[in-house]
Amino acid sequence: MKVLYSEMKELVPGLKATPKEVGEALTLTGFMMDGFTEVSYKGKKDYLLSLEIRQNRADCLSVIGLTQEVAAYYNLKLNIPTVKPISKNTKKLNVKVEATKETKRVLAIKIDNVKNIESPAWLKEYMSFYGLNSAGLLVDLSNYVMMLTGYPSHLIDFDKTEGPICWSINNSFKEITTLLGSVTKLNNNEIIIRDNNSILALAGIIGGKTDSIDIKTKSIIAEIAIYDRSIIRKNSRSLSITTEASRRLEKDLDPNGADYAMKMLVSLILKYAGGQVASSLFSYYPKKYISPKIQFDKELPSKLAGIEISPKDTLRILKGLNFQVISKNNKLTVAPPTSRMDVSLPEDLAEEVIRIYGYNHIPTNETPCLEIVKNITPKNIILSEKIRDVLTSLGFDETLSWPLTQKGINDKFNYSELKEITTQNSVNDLFPHLRQSIAAGLLNQMTEYFKKGVEYIDIFEIGNVFGENGKNYLEHESLGILSATKNNTLPQFKDKVESLLRLLGFEDVKYFESKLKPRISNPESCWDIYANNQNIGIIYKLIPSETKLNIYFAEINIEKITKMLTSIDNNPVVELTQKLISLDVNIELNEKESIFMYLAGIEKSLDKNNIWSINIADIYQIEGKKRYTLRVTYKELSDKEAKKIHLKTFGLDNV
Amino acid sequence: MTEEQVKKLLEELKSDLESAESSTATTKLWHKYFSDTGSFKLLIKKIKDLPDEEKKTTALIIQQAYKEAQELFTEKEKSIKGGEMSGNIKSQSEDINPIAPKIGHLHPISKTIREMNELFTSMGFSIMDGPEIETDEFCFQRLNVPSDHPARDMQDTIYIKEPDFLLRTQTSSIEAQVLAKYKPPFKIVCPGKSYRNESVNKSNHFVFHQYQGVVVTERANMKDLFGTFQVLFKKMYGEDVVTRYRNKYYPEVEPGVGPDMQCFNCHGKGCPLCKGVGWIEMGGAGIIHPNVMKMAGLDTKKWVGFAFGLGLDRWVMAKYKITDIRTLLGGNLGYKYYENESII
DSSP: OEEEHHHHHHHOTTOOSOHHHHHHHHHHTTOOEEEEEEEEETTEEEEEEEEOOOTTOGGGSSHHHHHHHHHHHTTOOOOOOOOOOOOOOOOOOOEEEOOTTTEEEEEEEEEESOOOOOOOHHHHHHHHHTTOOOOOHHHHHHHHHHHHHSOOOEEEEGGGOOSOEEEEEOSSOSEEEBTTSOEEEOOSOOEEEEOSSOEEEETTTEEBSTTOOOTTOOOEEEEEEEEOHHHHHHHHHHTTOOOHHHHHHTSOOOGGGHHHHHHHHHHHHHHHHOOEEOSOOEEEOSSOOOOOOEEEOTTHHHHHHTSOOOHHHHHHHHHHTTOEEEEETTEEEEEOOTTOTTOOSHHHHHHHHHHHHOGGGSOSSSOOOOOOOOOOOOHHHHHHHHHHHHHHHTTOEEOOOOSEEOTTHHHHHOOSSSBOOBOSSOSOTTOOEEOSOTHHHHHHHHHHHHHTTOOOEEEEEEEEEEEEOSSOEEEEEEEEEEEEESSOOHHHHHHHHHHHHHHHTOOOEEEEEOSSOOTTEEEEEEEEEEETTEEEEEEEEEOOOTTOOEEEEEEEEHHHHHHHOSOSOOOOOOOOOSOOEEEEEEEEEETTSOHHHHHHHHHHHSOGGGEEEEEEEEEEEETTEEEEEEEEEEOSOOHHHHHHHHHHHTTOTTO | OOHHHHHHHHHHHHHHHHHOOSHHHHHHHHHHHHSTTSHHHHHHHHGGGSOHHHHHHHHHHHHHHHHHHHHHHHHHHHHHHHHHHHHHHHHHOOOOOOSOOOOOOOOHHHHHHHHHHHHHHHTTOEEOOOOSEEEHHHHTGGGTOOTTOGGGSTTTOOEEETTTEEEOSSTHHHHHHHHHHSOSOEEEEEEEEEEOOOOOOSSOOSEEEEEEEEEEESSOOHHHHHHHHHHHHHHHHOTTOOEEEEEOOOTTEEEEEEEEEEOTTTTTSOOGGGTTSSEEEOEEEEEEOHHHHHHTTOOTTTOEEEEEEEEOHHHHHHHHTOOOGGGGTSSOOOOOSSTTSOOO
């Protein structure tokens, strides 16, 4: 909203603050100044302040509304321009309101014998400040009243209408040609103004060409209407038409204020365009808006602000904003003016007091006095941070990617039984699905790095993955790790992944052939990762790509491992008093037998207190079989004791 | 035997020692000159055959020559052994590899979140997260966002299943979750992704990052809120940071606050970065709206709270001099080979 400094000064004669100071005061009180320009108006130097209007302050999309704020801030008197009452006429206007649910108020009046001449220079100049081209005297006056009072009005060329003018919900017109000449297709259910034959306006948004004012216009109907704000917003958005009128009417605008605006409009038309009032004032106002009466604790502003604001200041501020204050038995009852439809609670009143008192009076340099409270940080957050530390230490760079993916991507990377989740209305229709694996983003990052010639592609991402199980939308935090290299191997990559898991506290990590393999994986090199006998993720080699790199990927379900880990600290300290004893054993397994299953059996039969480590020292491939040399290292045992356990465990004691 | 012969032997030894290059060679020379069958021993043995008047003089000459020969030999042997020792060390030595090792890096968003988390945990805050697929109830209704608020328009919200399931448009939904699930008092911060139905370009993205903070105690107020913000701004932008706090509307708070930081680029004079106003908007904040507290079942006579939300992406972009928001998530983010350098 733009406002001239001279206009504010005219309405608040006692205003001494400079234009810049006024802008800064409005900024502090909720209307951020986002433009300040020196201009010339009526031949004098002036300043145009551009202000951002709070979403719930329709009253301040007007010069008078904003100036009321300035007057309250500086504790000065506001002189609202006086307007003449509308002269009486008994002739009834043929107007109907059918859209009763959507229409809060309609005021309409007929004026005959107007002359739609060229606007005076001052009015043209004024319009230019708002970026509006002069459209003839009548339209310019209508716009002028809107800027001054905040109420949009609509002028209809009476001679171009047929039959009664009616506010209704559209169910017959397929399109409208607006007064700007553009054709807009309609969706039905818009609130419109129509006559017997034509659509005259998209109500609250823009007038139609059919009834628009032109240079020959002699007889007009001026209307000001207030609607349910949601239908105006809905229509404006769905038809992609935003106007000065729709900006105001999609907010809560006080229906009571329409009277003043109509009086001003009629008096200005009669003054500048001539003519006579030719009808009685049509007024549709089925449910008069009455402002609430709020019980108010004078201490509330101080309590919320954290500083002392005296009851005297509180009363001064509320009265300065035109709030009615009744004090009885040391209790306050406050009624805001009807223009302040945003105020209904004691906290709303407290905000009024604090903002006008000035947020700048609240100190910022004091240490906040906040209570000591219990730490409720969930374990997964601590775990994710540790994962970041470990992986960066292992040389991996963190990347982040879009959780929404293109069509077909999940087909390549998914290895869960959950269904893909699709968004309904994303404007970015190339990315309609939620990712089911972190792999897609990492592979995209790898491709970008490869294209740009980045070496050492070791990357990871922590983020949510999604899926639907028929009844519920599910998501969990997931870790993806990707390595793309010319020389490295899957075992080397696996060592890094396993280092992470072991550092997180998992002692028992095993790999079994994957049950569900992503299409992107090499099916011969795709393994489910098990920790403490639970499937926690997947590790696989990707099928060769044009990059000719060896690409490996692992994904760990962070939610799952968070539940499994009782402690995130991994520090398996033991007291070592004797020399370690390492004993080897050779075992042969069929190719399809899992060494991990074998080791799981062996581990069960050994006393963990006597085991330092079990390693695979060597692997030989022999016809249809694999021979493993296992090296078991025993601790805190004598040679004899260790040998005895070793022979028994591996069934060698009878040999 | 003449003095001449002794001198000749000594010269011969000197010549041999000069050409000797290994301990094997010196060992051979030791045998040649100093063993029982060596040249000096033979000379000494011959003294007994000399006439008595020559014995004493000749013995003295040989003794001096022998002593000199031994000194020369020992010196040479030391030199050769020393050389051989240093040769061994050399053969086992390794050069320093001039190639810097690959090190890993945190994403600048994570790095910034971590810095902020460290600050807030030092102030006794917990860190929370929440679902990204949210319900209308937790994303809007419980935050006092009325049904006709612009944020609820189809154009702004990405729906999974309209009207109930959507991708959260703000991390305030975590606030609603925490208010519903935890008993106060609590102090939390919640970093996370949010989604808006916007076209992707240099300045806007449908995915962005926010940092939410919520305090619910028996006596939280705006002075505490401003103090908390000030601590954060000083930590992130230095002690000299200039801030202002102004009234701003958000449906979930009352009174509402807009924290601004004086533009670090122009120091308040106005420049393209701050759109000429000299200030940069840092987010939104305020005292939690009584409707939000009531919907969480909290007694507003007992409990009061403040909440704040900050957009992280622009903050991070300014800090790391990233000019295109798509770089943060879209694959163009690289890490220079050398640590402590800016992001490319």
